[in-house]
Amino acid sequence: MRRSSLSTRAPRAPARGRPEELPLRPIVDALLTGRGLGVRRGGRWLVRHVDLRVAPGEIVTLIGPNGSGKSTTVKALLGIERPDEGQVLRRAGLNVGYVPQKLAVDATLPLDVERMMRLTRRLPERDLRAALEETGVPHLRKARMAELSGGEFQRVLLARAIAGRPELLVLDEPVQGVDHAGEISLYELIADIRRRLGCGILLVSHDLHIVMAQTDTVICLNGHVCCQGSPQSVAQSPEYVSLFGARGAGALALYRHDHDHAHLSDGRVVPVPHEAGCAHHAPAPLPHLHAEEPHVR
Numbered sequence: 628m629r630r631s632s633l634s635t636r637a638p639r640a641p642a643r644g645r646p647e648e649l650p651l652r653p654i655v656d657a658l659l660t661g662r663g664l665g666v667r668r669g670g671r672w673l674v675r676h677v678d679l680r681v682a683p684g685e686i687v688t689l690i691g692p693n694g695s696g697k698s699t700t701v702k703a704l705l706g707i708e709r710p711d712e713g714q715v716l717r718r719a720g721l722n723v724g725y726v727p728q729k730l731a732v733d734a735t736l737p738l739d740v741e742r743m744m745r746l747t748r749r750l751p752e753r754d755l756r757a758a759l760e761e762t763g764v765p766h767l768r769k770a771r772m773a774e775l776s777g778g779e780f781q782r783v784l785l786a787r788a789i790a791g792r793p794e795l796l797v798l799d800e801p802v803q804g805v806d807h808a809g810e811i812s813l814y815e816l817i818a819d820i821r822r823r824l825g826c827g828i829l830l831v832s833h834d835l836h837i838v839m840a841q842t843d844t845v846i847c848l849n850g851h852v853c854c855q856g857s858p859q860s861v862a863q864s865p866e867y868v869s870l871f872g873a874r875g876a877g878a879l880a881l882y883r884h885d886h887d888h889a890h891l892s893d894g895r896v897v898p899v900p901h902e903a904g905c906a907h908h909a910p911a912p913l914p915h916l917h918a919e920e921p922h923v924r
């Protein structure tokens with residue numbers, strides 16, 4: 628039977644003696660695409676010529692030194708900052724969960740976790756409870772935001788971002804104020820959320836050696852895209868080494884083996900198929916995309 632790669636029709640009933648044909652998967656479009664993105668403020672380009680895309684189920688991590696334009700790029704992609712150049716394409720009606728880089732809660736504000744979760748939307752009890760459980764903080768429901776530890780605070784923000792079952796999760800430095808062990812478990816939680824929700828994730832991080840184990844595509848930014856690709860290919864690129872030094876590159880190499888197993892939330896380690904290194908993340912023309920405001924939570 629001749630099959631078109633674009634077809635999404637159900638397969639015919641299998642002929643006797645022939646193996647059943649699996650239904651063809653529909654073409655999966657990117658959730659979010661930036662093409663030639665540039666943001667200019669105060670007479671200078673903060674970022675320029677940025678191409679990136681996030682597909683469903685993919686973790687894309689933006690790394691780069693302080694002031695390299697990571698948050699600016701994220702804000703431009705989400706429509707929070709207006710780009711001066713290039714194009715942002717978001718899947719129509721895209722549901723986004725966003726944890727911004729800066730979110731300070733005044734110590735005098737009597738804001739508890741439950742109210743924080745419901746601050747900007749109606750959230751049914753079931754969804755609120757599920758989100759807090761998924762991020763491991765159901766016991767903090769009545770706690771005051773201002774009294775949470777760094778790790779607890781970040782978990783609540785994550786719960787708030789996933790409560791609406793987003794298709795895309797955007798996390799701008801989600802492990803701020805978290806100790807080393809807490810960072811590792813937060814990144815494992817993020818990878819676990821990706822597996823459970825099947826959402827795409829755009830992550831901004833400084834924690835190269837930890838985050839790399841969970842990342843599909845790394846984009847190394849320094850006002851422009853210096854290099855991009857799988858963690859392994861980026862670690863070997865001269866641009867990356869010159870930005871982060873050989874020590875940073877060496878730290879990535881240490882984590883190559885992590886791709887052969889996964890950590891479950893109950894502590895078990897299970898084998899996963901070896902990923903044979905992602906291809907470079909070249910933006911390609913995408914049909915069915917509309918430039919419109921996303922539904923950012």
Ligand SMILES: Nc1ncnc2c1ncn2[C@@H]1O[C@H](COP(=O)(O)OP(=O)(O)OP(=O)(O)O)[C@@H](O)[C@H]1O
Pocket residue numbers: 668669673691692693694695696697698699700728
């Ligand atoms: N609205 C603005 N007007 C002028 N300059 C800005 C504006 N927003 C950001 N910048 C500058 O743009 C540069 C990039 O900032 P951005 O916050 O995107 O960097 P970053 O890579 O996220 O940094 P960090 O790792 O320190 O969080 C910085 O020099 C910052 O001061």
